[in-house]
Amino acid sequence: MEEDYVFKIVVIGDSAVGKTQLLGRFTRDEFFLDSKSTIGIEFQTRTVDIARRRVKAQIWDTAGQERYRAVTTAYYRGALGAVLVYDVTRRRTFDHAARWVDELRAHADKSIVVMLVGNKADLAAGRAVAADEAAAFAEEQGLFFSEASALSGENVERAFLRLLEEIH
Numbered sequence: 001m002e003e004d005y006v007f008k009i010v011v012i013g014d015s016a017v018g019k020t021q022l023l024g025r026f027t028r029d030e031f032f033l034d035s036k037s038t039i040g041i042e043f044q045t046r047t048v049d050i051a052r053r054r055v056k057a058q059i060w061d062t063a064g065q066e067r068y069r070a071v072t073t074a075y076y077r078g079a080l081g082a083v084l085v086y087d088v089t090r091r092r093t094f095d096h097a098a099r100w101v102d103e104l105r106a107h108a109d110k111s112i113v114v115m116l117v118g119n120k121a122d123l124a125a126g127r128a129v130a131a132d133e134a135a136a137f138a139e140e141q142g143l144f145f146s147e148a149s150a151l152s153g154e155n156v157e158r159a160f161l162r163l164l165e166e167i168h
Ligand code: GTP
Pocket: 013, 014, 015, 016, 017, 018, 019, 020, 021, 022, 032, 033, 034, 035, 036, 037, 038, 039, 062, 063, 064, 065, 119, 120, 121, 122, 123, 148, 149, 150, 151, 152
């Protein structure tokens, strides 16, 4: 069946935070522990029903590494939503979230809806960022927030669907 809407979503965040695996979990319910770093840009799609409409989420993934990121303007063009990912076990990836927000403000549409995702929540023993702190940052910046685990699948569906609902 034809979709009613196509929503372009971009996934951003530092290298190895789990962007590609979150996308794989949401679009195909897959996870790979030996995931390779993304080179270039790829997208995957999944169609979901939201408020009785068929919404095709076209979700773009790119490398978090600076050296691959000469792509910004084209990458963000037309994006209605962004998933900004950090790794709850690596403090630096959360500290960099503010920079990713600046990048969105510089290159993306002003009305873009952003979901901050603290990934790898399954690694409880290695936690380096408290959920409360991330929630406070998200509130201050006007972002939605969820912790999640691409490995266990916990909250992945919920975070993506929430983002799509907020765009809708
Ligand atoms: P770049 O392409 O370099 O920007 O990385 P990325 O952000 O796309 O990370 P990727 O999805 O490739 O995952 C990086 C590593 O983290 C891989 O070894 C994954 O298996 C692992 N990983 C991803 N998500 C999770 C998770 O939820 N829990 C755990 N324990 N490991 C994860």
